[in-house]
Amino acid sequence: MVSSLRLPSSPPLGRSKTAREHTRSSAGPMRNGAAGFQRVKRGWVWNQFFVLEEYMGSDPQYVGKLHTDLDKGDSAVKYTLSGDGAGSIFTIDQTTGDIHALRSLDREEKPYYTLRAQAVDINTNRPLEPESEFVIKVQDINDNEPKFLEGPYTASVPEMSPVGTYVTQVTATDADDPTYGNSARVVYSILHGQPYFSVDPKTGVIKTALPNMDREVKEQYQVLIQAKDMGGQLGGLAGTTTVNITLSDVNDNPPRFSKSEVPESSAVGSAVGRIKAHDLDIGKNAEVEYTIVPGDGGAMFDITTNEHNQEGIIILKRPLDYETKKAYTFKVDASNAHLDPRFQSFGAFKDTATVKINVLDVDEPPVFNKPSYVMDVYEDTPAGTIIGAVTAQDLDASSSPVRYSIDWKSDLDSYFDIDPVEGTISTNELLDRESIAQHNISIVATKLSNPVLTSRVAVTVHVLDINEFPPELASPYETFVCENAKVGQVPKWLRKINSIHRDTNQNLGLFYFLLDNTAGIVTKRSGFRRRLQEIYFLPVVIEDNGYPPKSSTGTLTIRVCGCESDGSLLTCSAEAIFLPVGLSTGALIAILLCIIILLVIVVLYVGLRRQKKKETLMSSKEDIRDNVIHYDDEGGGEEDTHAFDMGTLRNPKVVKENMFRRDVKPEMKRSPRPPVSQDSADIRDFINQRLKEHDVDNSAPPYDSLATYAYEGDGSVAESLSSIDSLAVDHEEDYDYLNDWGPRFKTLAGIFGEQSETQSDSTTTENTH
Numbered sequence: 001m002v003s004s005l006r007l008p009s010s011p012p013l014g015r016s017k018t019a020r021e022h023t024r025s026s027a028g029p030m031r032n033g034a035a036g037f038q039r040v041k042r043g044w045v046w047n048q049f050f051v052l053e054e055y056m057g058s059d060p061q062y063v064g065k066l067h068t069d070l071d072k073g074d075s076a077v078k079y080t081l082s083g084d085g086a087g088s089i090f091t092i093d094q095t096t097g098d099i100h101a102l103r104s105l106d107r108e109e110k111p112y113y114t115l116r117a118q119a120v121d122i123n124t125n126r127p128l129e130p131e132s133e134f135v136i137k138v139q140d141i142n143d144n145e146p147k148f149l150e151g152p153y154t155a156s157v158p159e160m161s162p163v164g165t166y167v168t169q170v171t172a173t174d175a176d177d178p179t180y181g182n183s184a185r186v187v188y189s190i191l192h193g194q195p196y197f198s199v200d201p202k203t204g205v206i207k208t209a210l211p212n213m214d215r216e217v218k219e220q221y222q223v224l225i226q227a228k229d230m231g232g233q234l235g236g237l238a239g240t241t242t243v244n245i246t247l248s249d250v251n252d253n254p255p256r257f258s259k260s261e262v263p264e265s266s267a268v269g270s271a272v273g274r275i276k277a278h279d280l281d282i283g284k285n286a287e288v289e290y291t292i293v294p295g296d297g298g299a300m301f302d303i304t305t306n307e308h309n310q311e312g313i314i315i316l317k318r319p320l321d322y323e324t325k326k327a328y329t330f331k332v333d334a335s336n337a338h339l340d341p342r343f344q345s346f347g348a349f350k351d352t353a354t355v356k357i358n359v360l361d362v363d364e365p366p367v368f369n370k371p372s373y374v375m376d377v378y379e380d381t382p383a384g385t386i387i388g389a390v391t392a393q394d395l396d397a398s399s400s401p402v403r404y405s406i407d408w409k410s411d412l413d414s415y416f417d418i419d420p421v422e423g424t425i426s427t428n429e430l431l432d433r434e435s436i437a438q439h440n441i442s443i444v445a446t447k448l449s450n451p452v453l454t455s456r457v458a459v460t461v462h463v464l465d466i467n468e469f470p471p472e473l474a475s476p477y478e479t480f481v482c483e484n485a486k487v488g489q490v491p492k493w494l495r496k497i498n499s500i501h502r503d504t505n506q507n508l509g510l511f512y513f514l515l516d517n518t519a520g521i522v523t524k525r526s527g528f529r530r531r532l533q534e535i536y537f538l539p540v541v542i543e544d545n546g547y548p549p550k551s552s553t554g555t556l557t558i559r560v561c562g563c564e565s566d567g568s569l570l571t572c573s574a575e576a577i578f579l580p581v582g583l584s585t586g587a588l589i590a591i592l593l594c595i596i597i598l599l600v601i602v603v604l605y606v607g608l609r610r611q612k613k614k615e616t617l618m619s620s621k622e623d624i625r626d627n628v629i630h631y632d633d634e635g636g637g638e639e640d641t642h643a644f645d646m647g648t649l650r651n652p653k654v655v656k657e658n659m660f661r662r663d664v665k666p667e668m669k670r671s672p673r674p675p676v677s678q679d680s681a682d683i684r685d686f687i688n689q690r691l692k693e694h695d696v697d698n699s700a701p702p703y704d705s706l707a708t709y710a711y712e713g714d715g716s717v718a719e720s721l722s723s724i725d726s727l728a729v730d731h732e733e734d735y736d737y738l739n740d741w742g743p744r745f746k747t748l749a750g751i752f753g754e755q756s757e758t759q760s761d762s763t764t765t766e767n768t769h
Contacts (some may be wrong), residue, residue, distance in 0.1 A: 022676060083116045112135050140181070146237070152242040155248060169204050170243065174186055185230065195347055262320060264322040264362050276310065373459040376462045379431050392445035406441055415439060471544050484565070536558040540557040736752075
């Protein structure tokens, strides 16, 4: 019977080993009443199980599967698990033998777990196989960065040591598994401290990388070292430490007297050194005056006395230049300001000292060999063409290389490019003089050893014109030739033909007019006749002398006209007569506008005259229907429009339908008006009397009233006023309705009322008789 321990379906990376095979004895069935034992070969094949550390899945992590050959798949075998973490960390399915990890594991906390597995009968709980031991190892992931346990470090190295001198060694440890992958493989590098020191990437040994490091120049150095796992590859974890390195002193300087050192950048008028002469006297007797003896440094320096401590202060008079002169030596005399004549016989009361001033070199920006540059380039020059070069150099003793660049603010459209090493300027694209005739760019020179030091120079690039446009006639030319013109005669009105060129005068030169290969415009024959051909169109070829030469063809219009014998114009076409030669389009438009304006003025004047004449004629005619009485006084306002309805005179139906006054409301409806007698002398007299009163009465109301006094003919709504018609009336007329017309008709109603009464009395008398 053989049993086996199976690995997961996806075996993890790592090594596995097969355990030795075991043998076991099991009790066999009794034969012949005696107990007997049979040796059975042990069938467990063991391999290491692996589980991934820091597993973050939501389900338990699958580890592996236990299986014995005694398991026939009928669920008669039960699997048990015991040992490290059994039940709490690892669990086993009793039926299938699947092992799972219940929680996330950390290899740095516990790298492996030892467990025991056994297969038993599910019914009797008897072991079917002896208990066996196996190991579950936690597979490492890169979850720990290298750490410098002893940092920060302190080390020292002698000054002036050669390159490669040992300084110290740093060590970083990684808690990840060194036997699995590259998680614990550490690589060292230097982040800060170059170019003075270097570090071995595998061992972490720090060595000197620059020769002749001088302690008197710089004594302390701080180096930053990085340790990165995964062999330094991308994605690895890293840790850093600091190494403080001190240069220890060696005897590399002989004893020297003190000297004054002055940077070449010192300002004129600044103090560059001090000197002091000691006088054993006190007070004013110890006052010292210093003077520079004329000589090497007399023109560069001056000296004054400090009144408080009697020191001599050396002052710079002129600018220094290290590249021109590196040191100055001169003598200084010290003497008393107040001398005692009694002791002058002892000798000169002064002392002399030699002063040496060393000029220190200072990093200065590069210097261009010209204050400005001017370059010329033809437009349409192919991109990449070199148009010139600038040169700058470092005048310092180090003579650092110089790099060139174009200030982007001065060339926003990137028309130009510059070689950073050679300083040659080239075009970056095609240039157009008609768009930009001059470019002003700024070139920057940078010191390679010290990029902070820069200098600038202005470069002016002139874009030269090339002959792009052909010359052309300044305007359409038009002239005439006489019918009686002779051969070789110049046409009239043509003394000079002007041409224009869109290029600049720099490329114009002279124009050549080629007219049928002749030198000028002359007639080649005689006997021109207008009736045969009135207009000739002469092509004119205009060519310049630019490079390349350009030409164009214009057209000259020549009309045939009748002339006197002396060439004076007699008759020609209207266009030739009224349009002068060379008259511009603007002038023609102006003339047409003036003509149009004059026509408009004339039309307006005539229209106004006609309208005024028409109004006069109409006002002079009398309208037999509308006789309006005009008053000089103003009207009474809007109420006057209701005094009398003008529409009644124009619409006869209104009178028949409504005979009431519109300004007075009648109290009762009157009876139909009887026809007026046309033969009444009283009415005629009354009307004439009222007409005269209206003509002379200045106190009459200012109402615009309309009155009809004459017979208007048959069919008039006012009917006839004649007395003849009145006699034909069979019945007597009743004038009581006049009382309903208001106060204005009171007098009229009284007159006609009395007349009615008289007629009634006469009628009564006649009847009596």
